[in-house]
Amino acid sequence: MQSIIDAITEWIKEMLISGIIGNLTGMYETVNTRVGEIASEVGQTPSQWNDGVFSLIQNLSETVVIPIAGIILTFVMCYELISMIIDKNNMHDFPPSDIFKWIMKTLIAVLLVTNVFDIVMAVFDVSQTVVASSASLITGSTSIDIESAVGNLETVLAEMDIGPLMGLFMQSFVMQITMYALSFCIFIVIYGRMMEIYMVTSLAPIPFATMGNKEWSSMGQNYIKSICALAFQAFLIMVCVGIYSVLITSAVTSSDPIGTIWSCLGYTLLLCFTLFKTGSIAKSIFNAH
Numbered sequence: 001m002q003s004i005i006d007a008i009t010e011w012i013k014e015m016l017i018s019g020i021i022g023n024l025t026g027m028y029e030t031v032n033t034r035v036g037e038i039a040s041e042v043g044q045t046p047s048q049w050n051d052g053v054f055s056l057i058q059n060l061s062e063t064v065v066i067p068i069a070g071i072i073l074t075f076v077m078c079y080e081l082i083s084m085i086i087d088k089n090n091m092h093d094f095p096p097s098d099i100f101k102w103i104m105k106t107l108i109a110v111l112l113v114t115n116v117f118d119i120v121m122a123v124f125d126v127s128q129t130v131v132a133s134s135a136s137l138i139t140g141s142t143s144i145d146i147e148s149a150v151g152n153l154e155t156v157l158a159e160m161d162i163g164p165l166m167g168l169f170m171q172s173f174v175m176q177i178t179m180y181a182l183s184f185c186i187f188i189v190i191y192g193r194m195m196e197i198y199m200v201t202s203l204a205p206i207p208f209a210t211m212g213n214k215e216w217s218s219m220g221q222n223y224i225k226s227i228c229a230l231a232f233q234a235f236l237i238m239v240c241v242g243i244y245s246v247l248i249t250s251a252v253t254s255s256d257p258i259g260t261i262w263s264c265l266g267y268t269l270l271l272c273f274t275l276f277k278t279g280s281i282a283k284s285i286f287n288a289h
Contacts, residue, residue: 009162016165017157020172035271038241041190042234043131045124046197057202058117069113069205073212077106080213109212116204120227124197127231134238175265182272189275190237197230225288229279232286236278244271 047054081102112119157165200223207223210216247267283289 012162013158013165016162016169020157020165020169035186035241035244038186038190038237039131039135042193042237043128043135045121045128046194046201047121049194053198057198061117061202061205065203066113066205069209072206073109073113073209076210076213076216077102077109079216080105083213105212109209112208112211113205116208117201119208120201120204123227123231127234130232131234131238134235134242175261178265179268182268185272186275189272189278193230193233193279200226200230222288225286226283229282229286229288233278233282236282237275240271240274240278243274244268 041049046057084098084102157168160168204223204227207220209220211220244267247270248264
């Protein structure tokens with residue numbers, strides 16, 4: 001009778017051990033893929049990321065938004081001219097040079113609106129150069145080699161009773177679900193940033209149309225700050241990846257296999273949290289709101 005109980009116990013242990021090993025072995029593959037894609041994704045300008053979407057946004061901006069920006073620009077510059085006249089005592093003290101200043105200001109405003117896409121893309125070109133330089137400095141590997149830890153873990157699990165094995169099986173199952181969720185969060189941050197860039201860029205002519213008047217220019221100035229924040233958010237993302245690579249390297253070299261797995265999970269969770277914070281940090285640095 002005892003031999004039957006021992007055989008059943010051994011069978012349950014083997015089933016739990018294989019389940020734990022199976023849960024842990026493949027759960028980091030998706031995260032490794034997502035983290036590995038970060039540098040290449042954030043290092044691309046909007047035109048490089050997706051040509052089709054960029055062409056759509058550019059066409060919408062040039063055919064739909066620029067005519068609206070032209071109306072706003074006309075209103076703003078007329079308001080600027082009226083303000084100049086009123087400020088000069090209804091033209092009693094109005095020097096002719098102010099008319100030339102207003103004409104030059106209007107020409108510059110028109111040039112800004114008609115070339116707004118080139119200006120915005122120049123900001124992203126600068127940020128791409130910064131990201132490329134930082135990528136060459138981040139030499140650590142972000143891939144989690146959990147196989148080495150699992151190899152030692154199997155020996156440790158064989159010495160454990162059924163109760164602790166049941167607990168570890170539930171932990172490994174929760175880890176697996178959590179890692180898939182974290183992989184999805186990384187996808188949301190990277191692709192969500194690009195979607196935000198495209199949406200903000202599509203309306204670029206409107207805030208640029210307000211740059212010609214002192215009272216209205218705060219809209220255009222804040223827009224430029226927002227564009228800079230979005231562009232250099234990529235650099236903050238690369239900083240997060242660099243820190244993550246250092247932490248993961250130290251975790252994987254640990255001699256405790258179970259502690260290694262939990263450490264990797266914690267560092268990946270920390271990476272997702274900091275990736276979500278990069279947008280607000282970049283906006284606070286550039287004082288964009």
